[in-house]
Amino acid sequence: MIVKQFSEIWLSVQALVSQFEDVAVVEKVLGHSLKILSTAMKPQGGEHPLTVAVRVRPMTEHEILSGCTQVAHTVDNQMVVLLDPTEDPDDILRVNRSRERRYMFDHAFNDIADQEEVYQVTTRFLIDQVINGYNGTVFAYGATGAGKTYTMLGTQDNPGIYSRALNDLFLLVAKYEEENIYNVSMSYLEIYNEMMREDAKGGVQVASLSEVSTASTEEIMELLQQGNMERTQEPTKANQTSSRSHAVLQVTVKQRTRARGINSQVKIGRLFLVDLAGSERAANTQNRGKRMVEGAHINRSLLALGNCITALSESSDKGARTYVNFRDSKLTRLLKDALGGNCKTVMIAHLGPASFHFEESRNTLMYADRAKRIKNKVRRNVEDVSYHIAQYTQIISELRSEIERLRAKVSMTVTRQPTSGIQAVQNEVLRSANDQEFFKQKEQLMLTFQEQMALRRKLMDLNNSSTEIESEISRQALLINDWESEQLKAKEMKEMVGSGDRELDKQLDLEGYSYDEIEPTNVKDAKAELQVLLSDKKKTDKLKMSVTKELEIARHKAKSVEENLPKYVSTELQKEILDLLLKIHEMEIQNIENTSQLYIKDSLISQKDIIIARYMDYKLIADHIISQQRALLQEQRDLVIPAELRDSYSLYQNQLQQIEEVHNDYRNILPPIKVCSIDINQ
Numbered sequence: 070m071i072v073k074q075f076s077e078i079w080l081s082v083q084a085l086v087s088q089f090e091d092v093a094v095v096e097k098v099l100g101h102s103l104k105i106l107s108t109a110m111k112p113q114g115g116e117h118p119l120t121v122a123v124r125v126r127p128m129t130e131h132e133i134l135s136g137c138t139q140v141a142h143t144v145d146n147q148m149v150v151l152l153d154p155t156e157d158p159d160d161i162l163r164v165n166r167s168r169e170r171r172y173m174f175d176h177a178f179n180d181i182a183d184q185e186e187v188y189q190v191t192t193r194f195l196i197d198q199v200i201n202g203y204n205g206t207v208f209a210y211g212a213t214g215a216g217k218t219y220t221m222l223g224t225q226d227n228p229g230i231y232s233r234a235l236n237d238l239f240l241l242v243a244k245y246e247e248e249n250i251y252n253v254s255m256s257y258l259e260i261y262n263e264m265m266r267e268d269a270k271g272g273v274q275v276a277s278l279s280e281v282s283t284a285s286t287e288e289i290m291e292l293l294q295q296g297n298m299e300r301t302q303e304p305t306k307a308n309q310t311s312s313r314s315h316a317v318l319q320v321t322v323k324q325r326t327r328a329r330g331i332n333s334q335v336k337i338g339r340l341f342l343v344d345l346a347g348s349e350r351a352a353n354t355q356n357r358g359k360r361m362v363e364g365a366h367i368n369r370s371l372l373a374l375g376n377c378i379t380a381l382s383e384s385s386d387k388g389a390r391t392y393v394n395f396r397d398s399k400l401t402r403l404l405k406d407a408l409g410g411n412c413k414t415v416m417i418a419h420l421g422p423a424s425f426h427f428e429e430s431r432n433t434l435m436y437a438d439r440a441k442r443i444k445n446k447v448r449r450n451v452e453d454v455s456y457h458i459a460q461y462t463q464i465i466s467e468l469r470s471e472i473e474r475l476r477a478k479v480s481m482t483v484t485r486q487p488t489s490g491i492q493a494v495q496n497e498v499l500r501s502a503n504d505q506e507f508f509k510q511k512e513q514l515m516l517t518f519q520e521q522m523a524l525r526r527k528l529m530d531l532n533n534s535s536t537e538i539e540s541e542i543s544r545q546a547l548l549i550n551d552w553e554s555e556q557l558k559a560k561e562m563k564e565m566v567g568s569g570d571r572e573l574d575k576q577l578d579l580e581g582y583s584y585d586e587i588e589p590t591n592v593k594d595a596k597a598e599l600q601v602l603l604s605d606k607k608k609t610d611k612l613k614m615s616v617t618k619e620l621e622i623a624r625h626k627a628k629s630v631e632e633n634l635p636k637y638v639s640t641e642l643q644k645e646i647l648d649l650l651l652k653i654h655e656m657e658i659q660n661i662e663n664t665s666q667l668y669i670k671d672s673l674i675s676q677k678d679i680i681i682a683r684y685m686d687y688k689l690i691a692d693h694i695i696s697q698q699r700a701l702l703q704e705q706r707d708l709v710i711p712a713e714l715r716d717s718y719s720l721y722q723n724q725l726q727q728i729e730e731v732h733n734d735y736r737n738i739l740p741p742i743k744v745c746s747i748d749i750n751q
């Protein structure tokens with residue numbers, strides 16, 4: 070986009086230069102062009118592939134009857150407010166502190182928003198995408214009972230996104246039937262505990278257009294309702310009919326133009342509509358055993374999903390490929406197609422508004438907020454930060470020296486030419502030829518600069534991908550290594566103790582010396598993943614080499630143009646234009662510097678977070694020691710505690726209280742603390 074704006078601006082500058090010989094007019098135009106350019110160069114993510122919406126469902130009768138208050142509200146169609154029910158509004162000490170937290174999203178739906186509104190705002194635009202051969206995904210995210218299935222599937226009277234999306238899709242297919250031949254196929258499947266279960270009845274094939282009608286949507290909906298009822302549902306502490314699996318409705322639209330010959334095109338678009346399992350943490354549902362295992366799998370896949378969305382958004386922001394690990398869970402593996410490539414993703418986070426769901430609502434809002442923030446920032450993992458800064462610093466210093474070289478050339482004096490006589494006519498002829506050459510050279514210089522910038526960015530992204538792949542390789546290798554050494558230890562122990570005794574084997578298993586003859590799935594997966602990663606690394610390294618070479622060639626080209634250019638600078642105007650060129654280059658540097666500053670700031674903040682976390686750990690240990698010493702002192706009943714020590718204790722208690730208060734205010738960002746309370750007056 071920036072490149073396009075560059076050339077548009079230069080075309081207009083050139084046109085104007087040929088029209089006006091008046092430098093003042095041109096200057097004005099150049100100033101205006103620079104303004105446009107600076108807007109174009111502000112860091113931006115372009116049209117982002119991720120939309121985040123929040124839907125707050127109405128309070129249920131049960132919630133109202135049990136005396137719950139409503140803590141989640143929408144303020145307008147973008148803002149959601151969450152009130153902390155644990156804080157007493159009449160507490161005078163806290164009267165100046167805000168009990169509410171505000172969150173902004175792309176869309177916020179209140180409890181009276183109807184199904185059609187939610188569909189139109191969040192999903193309708195994806196149908197056009199899919200019919201044009203792109204991918205689109207809608208996730209319903211939220212804790213159990215927050216309204217995910219209501220939004221996606223809905224009820225007979227109030228159908229949700231599935232039905233509305235299919236209807237519109239079929240209407241569009243019918244509309245373009247004369248030009249294209251369509252094939253729409255669908256599958257509805259469930260991912261439960263990292264196992265995929267294809268719903269036998271959900272595998273609907275709509276082979277030709279004649280079968281595609283509103284009637285078929287109804288039929289499909291019936292199958293989906295049935296499929297949903299057969300989903301793995303169990304009562305948890307939080308919801309009587311909690312879905313413990315992710316349900317994915319995948320619709321594939323293949324399209325071929327009826328016209329045969331070279332213009333005949335085949336497009337494939339996919340729509341994934343995903344009703345995720347409840348996001349509550351395993352611990353929060355107070356479930357044990359089987360439910361705990363489910364919880365762990367659900368958390369794992371939701372985490373993997375979050376990571377993929379992050380990585381993908383970074384790739385799209387930078388226009389280059391970032392390593393995206395789809396292999397961390399079945400859900401992300403399945404959604405690889407849906408998320409990668411030309412995909413637009415919509416996340417609809419759901420909230421139960423009652424005070425009873427405060428914690429879950431807060432977690433959901435934080436997950437959604439994190440997803441939302443992805444699009445405005447170009448931020449990576451904390452570990453990468455210093456590496457990024459180093460790369461930026463190098464690029465900036467290279468660009469600076471290039472600009473300095475160019476500036477030295479441009480600043481040479483322009484020779485005054487005679488304004489009358491034969492000499493003047495000759496000069497005029499020469500000048501016109503010279504002008505043409507000047508503009509050609511200037512164009513060349515700009516192009517080589519742009520080429521270099523693009524290559525530098527590409528190289529930087531490749532370097533980042535390479536680092537990410539390497540760290541992923543070490544992670545997988547570590548996992549395999551850990552398992553192998555555990556196995557070796559267990560084997561040795563069993564051989565030493567003398568295996569065969571079942572009781573003894575059981576005891577050893579209990580003590581952690583379990584020996585598996587068969588490789589567990591996660592180790593198998595890690596090995597497979599390692600292979601893919603190694604081949605990814607090879608490809609990235611190869612690409613890096615070729616981009617480095619290209620960059621070297623581009624640098625060479627730029628240098629020779631720079632050498633030639635001053636020969637053609639004969640007028641003040643041309644000098645002005647070159648100056649402008651330098652300014653543009655400087656702005657590009659400024660842009661990079663800003664991004665680099667962002668990393669530095671992020672890095673500092675995260676370092677401070679780490680220091681705070683360390684202090685917290687230190688404080689915990691200190692608390693522990695103090696409480697033990699206190700207990701010891703109390704055991705020595707006749708020991709008199711000196712007044713000074715007593716004062717120190719009360720000071721310590723005071724500080725503890727203050728820390729606790731600060732912590733309550735910043736509990737979203739600070740690590741959890743456990744304050745040992747010691748009663749000094751005992």
Ligand SMILES: Nc1ncnc2c1ncn2[C@@H]1O[C@H](COP(=O)(O)OP(=O)(O)OP(=O)(O)O)[C@@H](O)[C@H]1O
Pocket residue numbers: 125126127180211212213214215216217218219220308310311312345346347419
């Ligand atoms: N916007 C809404 N309007 C009216 N009723 C709703 C709305 N959202 C949810 N409900 C009702 O709230 C209850 C719980 O909703 P739902 O089953 O969709 O939750 P869920 O998030 O899918 O839960 P789980 O993850 O446990 O499956 C249902 O009875 C549903 O009909």
